[in-house]
Amino acid sequence: MLEQQFDFRTSSGENNPIHAMELNRILGMTEKIMHTEGRMQTIIPFFSVARYSHQIPMIPGVLTPSFCLILQGTKKLHLGQDIIHYHAGDYLVSVIDLPASAQIIGANKQSPYIGLRIDFTTKEIASVVMEAGINVKPKDKKLNTGAYVGKSDADLLELFIRLLKLIDKPQEAHFLSSLIKREMIFHLLMGEYGHFFLQQVFIDQQGDGIGKAIEWIKQNYSRPFTVEDLAKLTNMSVSALHHKFKAVTTMGPLQYQKQLRLQEARRLMLSGSLNVTTAALEVGYENSSQFSREYRRLFGQSPFKDIKALQKNVAVETLENS
Known part of the structure; x- marks a missing residue:
């Protein structure tokens, strides 16, 4: 590290x-x-x-x-x-x-x-x-x-x-x-x-390659895909895609998708517009139990407890860009 x-x-x-x-x-x-x-x-x-x-x-x-x-x-x-x-x-x-x-x-x-x-x-x-x-x-x-x-x-x-x-x-x-x-x-x-x-x-101006892979996941994070599918879409080998993607984003394509899903679900629940089950479905999870496990792994506690704690905290805004 x-x-x-x-x-x-x-x-x-x-x-x-x-x-x-x-x-x-x-x-x-x-x-x-x-x-x-x-x-x-x-x-x-x-x-x-x-x-x-x-x-x-x-x-x-x-x-x-x-x-x-x-x-x-x-x-x-x-x-x-x-x-x-x-x-x-x-x-x-x-x-x-x-x-x-x-x-x-x-x-x-x-x-x-x-x-x-x-x-x-x-x-x-x-x-x-x-x-x-x-x-x-x-x-x-x-x-x-x-x-x-x-x-x-x-x-x-x-x-x-x-x-x-x-x-x-x-x-x-x-x-x-x-x-x-x-x-x-x-x-x-x-x-x-x-x-x-x-x-x-x-990277952003390239018509294919890593820039296209990142943009595709951002636009389609709720859709299931494989790294092989993404490699074909971007005209790259699986190994080259994984290596370059991780170099730029610090993680693999599927992990990147997972984090985008969980962050969006958190935002939806925090806004009060969706409950846990509906938010999980909205971002692409078919199994709410899997969603809760992965949510806890990223945010440290269950969706319900996390959102309740955030709503009491003045720092509900994301801190990364402040």
């Missing part, structure tokens, strides 16, 4: 007072607009703020394409066999849907966890790549997991400052926010981990 530790205060062997000052400035701007618990959607459709004033235990969920910056606090992320800790000044980028679990550590009323989130799509990334004339095909042909942690710099923090200044200016926000978002994507593409972005754009 790989465990990664990130801390901007020691990343270069010494403190960075300018970076810390910019981070504190953003924190101050954020606290002026965010006083409640949980996640708040701003007037900018793709921009949200999260605040938690207490520790939150590990909560399974799904990473969706997004860029998340921690302003204060620490988060622990389980992604496949990897454990990633990231702190104030670190950011997490996810470029495909990835089942994962997240935990907020050490938060309290005096020092709450605060994070910012930008949602994007691979099409938006591809658009920036083409307009900027960046080479789409990555030099490194080795597939990497579709998420990574990096460290913010002054230019990136300045873009967040500009975005936060638009929160109380609806007309300007409507026009300028999307331009700032494109600048952020460009900055990430040109940064140290830009090749991850490029690789995922390349």
Whole structure:
């Protein structure tokens, strides 16, 4: 199991007072607009703020394409066999849907966890790549997991400052926010981990192969299938499909399907629209007992107890992208 530790205060062997000052400035701007618990959607459709004033235990969920910056606090992320800790000044980028679990550590009323989130799509990334004339095909042909942690710099923090200044200016926000978002994507593409972005754009644009496999499962997770069926659909051998799929998502195709099913069933039950049996059928389970066993294995308790506990918890929102 790989465990990664990130801390901007020691990343270069010494403190960075300018970076810390910019981070504190953003924190101050954020606290002026965010006083409640949980996640708040701003007037900018793709921009949200999260605040938690207490520790939150590990909560399974799904990473969706997004860029998340921690302003204060620490988060622990389980992604496949990897454990990633990231702190104030670190950011997490996810470029495909990835089942994962997240935990907020050490938060309290005096020092709450605060994070910012930008949602994007691979099409938006591809658009920036083409307009900027960046080479789409990555030099490194080795597939990497579709998420990574990096460290913010002054230019990136300045873009967040500009975005936060638009929160109380609806007309300007409507026009300028999307331009700032494109600048952020460009900055990430040109940064140290830009090749991850490029690789995922390349995968997404392929007419067949691993990108098609991931998209097919996302659209058809309630349908039964075999790895052999998926291999034929994507014009790949079974061994190649399994190897590449696991490299990108940290798990095999059937496990990926199972986690998507269970996450969707959890969402349906949490919304109050379906009971356990109906939710199980809705996501493709024919046997409610099997559903309950696999649900308990992923979430740690029975569907009924899990949903009841979540409904009492202010952290009902998924934590992965906060």
